[in-house]
Amino acid sequence: MLSEALEHARSNRQTYLNQLFDFLRIPSISTLAEHVPDMRRAAEWLATDMRRVGMKSVEILPTDGHPVVYGEWLDAGSEAPTVLVYGHYDVQPVDPLDLWDSPPFEPEVRDGKLYARGASDDKGQLFTHVKAVESILASGGKLPINVKMFFEGEEEIGSQHLTPFVLANTDRLAADSTVISDGQVISADQPSITYGLRGMAYMEIKVRGPKRDLHSGSYGGSIHNPAQVVGEIIASLHDKNGHILIPGFYDKVRSISDEERELLNQVPDGLENWQKETGLKEPWGEPDFSLIERVSSRPTCEVNGIWGGFQGKGMKTIIPAEAGAKISMRLVADQDPFEIADLFTEHVKRVASDSVEVEVSRLSTDWPAFTPIDSQEMQAASRAYEAVWGVAPVFTRTGGTIPIVAVLQKELNAPTAFIGFGLDDNIHAPNENFVVDHFYKGIETIIHYYYDLAR
DSSP states (O other), rough: OHHHHHHHHHHHHHHHHHHHHHTTTOOBBOOOOOGGHHHHHHHHHHHHHHHHOOOOOEEEEEOOOEEEEEEEOOOOOTOOOEEEEEEEOOOOOOSSGGGGSTTSSSSSTTTTEOOOOOOOOTTTHHHHHHHHHHHHHHOOOOOOOEEEEEESOOOGTTTTTTHHHHTTTTTOOSSSSSEOOOOOOTTTTTTTTEEEEEEEEEEEEEOSSSSSOOEHHTTTTSOOHHHHHHHHHHHTBTTTSSOOSSSTTTTTOOOOOHHHHHHHSOOOOOOOHHHHHHSSOOOSSOTTTHHHHHTTTTTEEEEEEEESSSSSSSSEEEEEEEEEEEEEEETTTOHHHHHHHHHHHHHHHHHOEEEEEEEEEEEEEOEEEEOOOOOHHHHHHHHHHHHHHHSSSSEEESSOOOOHHHHHHHHHHHOOOEEOOOOOOOTTTTTOOEEEHHHHHHHHHHHHHHHHHHH
């Protein structure tokens, strides 16, 4: 039935695209209170379409925030694998509106690209799975595997209520593997598969000194300036080559194998794009690791912001009463974000002067995620890409963090395949877009993936 499903998808391309238009017209902006009714409307629209294509037990399930849309098709039998499809139907705000070339919720195709908020992130990519299921079932077949679909409405606001939902619904969500289509390929000619995501420990430091801002002439030289203490803490975090100096920080970092390094080296060189995006000439960082290794498979410690003292124009000669910094640490496979947060706190307290009060707060802790390249899910995804795109994908890691991935892996004990179809696509920015041909190829790639897993 594979060929029949593919033919059905090709003959219904315009219909599927028109349906995506309808989905994109709903302004499901999760972060804005005025769009709560639109969030519900988007969930109901998606649930209705899932029922229409043949998904069963479709429900809109409440959380303490925006609802989850769930559906399943489990008629492939107990011997067939079960795949849990994750995606999100919420979108980012559209500001600044005046930078859009067409209204963000009036989808428009220009030069082969579909422009709308959510076109790529993540409605268009999520929809490839719904349309893949429709193509298989509508062509007279049955799904070769069992499929559960699980679409949330809070990804763009940090999936605030999703972990409690997963913990309360582990039986409902149980699967042999998960698949996520919310990402990118390297180029239109070179698909890629992400097999690793970094986790994160996000920390805030507050240093308090005198009870109020003081005259720097009258009190300078007798007080350990809180802003200086923050600078001393920051200076203690790295050596000159970017190696992180927090004791124990690297103890559990999973080493990059020779095989993995060889695969990463097959990823097209990103130096030119790095230079274009940063405006810099030469990368900085650990000299024993390549650029792609530094930004994807090595842990980091970055200062995200510093505050304290006088910030206005001109002069104000003070010793500030307090100062602070926000610091994020991206973590790789086997690192424990809670342990790293504790190590960071201990280091800061050790470096800081006893003459000031130092408070270290943990703002976020997210686990890294990793799927072995030789897993059957990764290999099935590789074959599916090659069948549709005509070239084998390269395997790569990404430096970003998707917290729910690690939660699903940990709680469901299910490996994750990342099968994305986007490019840069201006996601989170004006003029977000999705290459229409990637939407069509995405549907066919998912069809191939489902059938390949069954084999």
